[in-house]
Amino acid sequence: MMKAAICTGYGSADVVRIVDVPKPVPGDYDILIRVRATTVTSGDWRIRSLEMPPGFGLIARLIFGITKPRQPILGSEVAGEVEAVGKDVSKFRVGDRVVAFDGLGLRCHAEFKCIRQSGNGGRIPDQLGFTTAAALPFGGTTAMDFLRRVGLTAGEKILVIGASGSVGSAAVQLARHQGAQVTGVCSAANVEMVSSLGAERVIDYGKEDVTSLDPNFDVVMETVGALNLTQALRLLRSGGRAAMIAGGLSDMLTGSWKSKSRGFKAVVGPAAEKQEDLQEIVALAAKGIFRPVIEHTYAFEQIAEAHRRVQQRRKRGNLVITLA
Ligand SMILES: NC(=O)c1ccc[n+]([C@@H]2O[C@H](COP(=O)([O-])OP(=O)(O)OC[C@H]3O[C@@H](n4cnc5c(N)ncnc54)[C@H](OP(=O)(O)O)[C@@H]3O)[C@@H](O)[C@H]2O)c1
Numbered sequence: 001m002m003k004a005a006i007c008t009g010y011g012s013a014d015v016v017r018i019v020d021v022p023k024p025v026p027g028d029y030d031i032l033i034r035v036r037a038t039t040v041t042s043g044d045w046r047i048r049s050l051e052m053p054p055g056f057g058l059i060a061r062l063i064f065g066i067t068k069p070r071q072p073i074l075g076s077e078v079a080g081e082v083e084a085v086g087k088d089v090s091k092f093r094v095g096d097r098v099v100a101f102d103g104l105g106l107r108c109h110a111e112f113k114c115i116r117q118s119g120n121g122g123r124i125p126d127q128l129g130f131t132t133a134a135a136l137p138f139g140g141t142t143a144m145d146f147l148r149r150v151g152l153t154a155g156e157k158i159l160v161i162g163a164s165g166s167v168g169s170a171a172v173q174l175a176r177h178q179g180a181q182v183t184g185v186c187s188a189a190n191v192e193m194v195s196s197l198g199a200e201r202v203i204d205y206g207k208e209d210v211t212s213l214d215p216n217f218d219v220v221m222e223t224v225g226a227l228n229l230t231q232a233l234r235l236l237r238s239g240g241r242a243a244m245i246a247g248g249l250s251d252m253l254t255g256s257w258k259s260k261s262r263g264f265k266a267v268v269g270p271a272a273e274k275q276e277d278l279q280e281i282v283a284l285a286a287k288g289i290f291r292p293v294i295e296h297t298y299a300f301e302q303i304a305e306a307h308r309r310v311q312q313r314r315k316r317g318n319l320v321i322t323l324a
Contacts, residue, residue: 004110005303006072010050013307018300021073024107024114028086031117033098036080037134038108038321040306041166044074047106048307053225055249063104075108077101079124079133080323083112091117097124099282101137103273109303111323120275125286132285135292135318139166140281142245142271143174143221149267150219150241154179159235161210162223163199164190167245169293169317171221172197177289183217185210190316193293211235222246224313229255233264241265293317300324 002023008015026032046052047069052060064070082096092098100113100121107113115121124133152158158175162168163184175182176198184199191202203210211231218240220232225246227235232242242259244251247268259266284290295316298306306319 002111003300004073004107005075005300007048007069007074008072009068010048012049013304013311015048016304016307018303021110023112026084026086026089026114028088029117030086030114031082031089031092031098031121032084033078033080033100033113033115034083035078035108035111035113035323036130037323038075038078039134039138040074040109040303040310040319040321041076041138042310042313043076043103043138044109045307045310047074049311053246053248055252059249071106073107073110075106075110076103077134077137078108078113079130080113085117089117092123097130097133098122099124099133099136099278101141101273101278109321120273120278122275122279122282125282127286127288128282131294131297131320131322132292133282135166135294135320136281136285136290137278139168139170139292139318140174140285140290141273141277142167143170144277144281145271145274146221146243146245146267147171147174147178150221150243150265152178152180152219155181156218157181157183157216158219158221159183159185159210159213159217160199160221160223161185161226162246163194163197163202164293164316165223166293166315166318168221168223169194169197170290171223172199173290174284177284180219187314193316197293219243229258229266229268233259233262233266236264238263241267244268245271294320296320297322 164186184194221243229251255266255268
């Protein structure tokens with residue numbers, strides 16, 4: 001048996017309970033990871049609470065369970081040690097330090113987690129600890145995927161709305177690393193932090209109305225849901241691109257047509273979660289080029305506290321959960 005945090009139903013953080021469940025058994029091509037660190041992400045909050053971007057409520061119930069989460073153990077990213085391997089595993093050995101990202105596979109809020117050896121995971125370089133490694137995949141690979149899909153290039157101007165969150169803080173660093181001129185948007189409390197990540201200009205949304213900025217951005221990356229697609233397109237120069245990371249169903253269905261007809265491009269929908277992206281993020285972190293922002297580290301027993309914090313939609317970067 002093992003301890004796992006389960007969601008007993010959809011609802012507030014009070015539905016989260018730590019209970020004993022059967023320990024997973026690795027199949028022939030699986031590795032069993034002893035989890036040392038995991039995170040509570042905005043994705044976990046969305047599944048637990050069913051608070052989805054506009055239009056996705058019913059779709060989410062079909063995917064995650066009609067009346068309660070079909071997979072009650074949430075969590076999409078882990079860092080830990082390989083405890084056991086299936087008989088046909090050749091890429092990993094017992095004792096390897098690994099990080100993994102298992103988007104919809106979930107089951108990371110537990111003492112043990114199985115992934116396929118060919119799944120989205122890899123070794124943790126010596127320079128990185130478990131806490132840092134666990135906070136790399138969700139924000140880092142989401143930001144990397146959307147930046148690639150909007151084709152950001154050196155010298156371009158990008159506006160990152162929600163620059164202090166998990167995805168936004170990663171986007172600021174990656175865009176800066178690519179040589180872009182970054183403007184970040186966050187509250188006053190996070191202006192200094194976003195500036196330290198590489199933003200040339202930081203806008204405090206409490207003081208300045210983002211929708212009234214000059215329309216001269218090559219790329220707008222919206223990670224909050226504060227602006228709809230029409231408002232984001234208004235901030236672009238002709239031919240600009242919008243990454244609507246928290247976009248609703250109507251943005252997803254009409255985004256391509258709405259943007260093309262006005263000479264723009266919109267990227268909406270789920271991130272690709274590619275293994276190459278995780279490897280690149282891990283390598284950038286090992287070189288000190290990318291560092292995941294970690295607001296707080298909680299003990300596993302405090303996981304409901306982390307759920308409460310995510311739900312406020314004000315966290316700085318990532319919330320890590322450590323397991324002894
Ligand atoms: N499409 C995909 O595949 C995909 C993947 C991952 C995440 N997502 C979605 O992306 C969104 C962001 O995720 P996340 O994990 O980065 O969220 P998060 O870490 O919870 O980020 C919240 C951040 O947004 C900032 N914020 C709140 N209101 C704001 C406003 N009006 N203007 C600017 N910033 C504001 C907060 O900063 P202040 O405290 O400074 O306000 C906070 O730092 C979520 O909706 C998530 O569901 C989508």
